[in-house]
Amino acid sequence: MAPIFEEPVNGQIEKLFIEDSWRVFRIISEFVEGFEELSQVGNCITMFGSARVKEGDEEYERAREIARLCVEAGYGVITGGGPGIMEAGNRGAHESDGASVGLNIEIPFEQHANPYATLKIEFRYFFIRKVMFVKYAKAFIILPGGFGTMDELFESLTLIQTEKIKRFPVILVGKEYWSGLIDWIKNVMLKEGKISPEDLSLFIVEDDPRKVVQTIVDFYQSK
Numbered sequence: 001m002a003p004i005f006e007e008p009v010n011g012q013i014e015k016l017f018i019e020d021s022w023r024v025f026r027i028i029s030e031f032v033e034g035f036e037e038l039s040q041v042g043n044c045i046t047m048f049g050s051a052r053v054k055e056g057d058e059e060y061e062r063a064r065e066i067a068r069l070c071v072e073a074g075y076g077v078i079t080g081g082g083p084g085i086m087e088a089g090n091r092g093a094h095e096s097d098g099a100s101v102g103l104n105i106e107i108p109f110e111q112h113a114n115p116y117a118t119l120k121i122e123f124r125y126f127f128i129r130k131v132m133f134v135k136y137a138k139a140f141i142i143l144p145g146g147f148g149t150m151d152e153l154f155e156s157l158t159l160i161q162t163e164k165i166k167r168f169p170v171i172l173v174g175k176e177y178w179s180g181l182i183d184w185i186k187n188v189m190l191k192e193g194k195i196s197p198e199d200l201s202l203f204i205v206e207d208d209p210r211k212v213v214q215t216i217v218d219f220y221q222s223k
Contacts, residue, residue, distance in 0.1 A: 038136045041119065041136065048145060049084065049086070050085055064095075067096070068093070071096035073216070078136060079103070085144075094116040102116075102117025139169040157170060157203065171206055171216075175206075
């Protein structure tokens with residue numbers, strides 16, 4: 001009987017090595033492009049949220065207003081560059097003549113670049129794009145979203161908790177949406193000792209757009 005896993009022959013090994021070697025160059029080129037482009041942008045806030053909300057939805061308009069207020073406070077806005085909350089963030093910044101950055105990702109559905117990002121960078125790799133979100137952000141503003149939004153939320157909290165990055169504001173917008181998750185964090189993670197009580201201070205929840213932005217302003221004025 002043939003083995004379930006066959007060892008690659010020498011030619012296959014060589015092909016895999018060449019493919020991986022070229023992948024390294026693609027990865028480096030994405031990092032270089034991201035660093036070169038974003039290093040010129042200035043202070044920015046990164047906004048996350050669902051790609052599936054539409055213009056006129058409460059969440060869309062709230063994100064748009066928050067972005068406008070971020071620009072008024074002297075910050076540009078970085079988003080994932082796609083539709084929904086991302087579009088709203090870029091739109092609010094663009095309408096206020098602020099820096100409006102879209103870091104788009106190549107995926108087979110949902111993600112098409114919105115027209116309001118004045119600086120657009122395309123990424124093949126999620127992990128490089130995530131580095132850019134963190135490296136050039138003075139705060140994360142996280143509106144209701146799906147798995148991708150959760151990924152960004154918990155990565156930011158992990159990096160701050162482990163002191164891999166300097167602490168910055170992580171603001172969850174949408175008390176009703178986030179309440180179940182926060183209850184679980186408190187009543188399961190904290191109660192079972194999986195996190196420490198002080199970890200609950202790594203994020204705040206706020207719905208008022210002006211208070212969201214004022215939280216960021218106050219954070220940096222206190223330093």
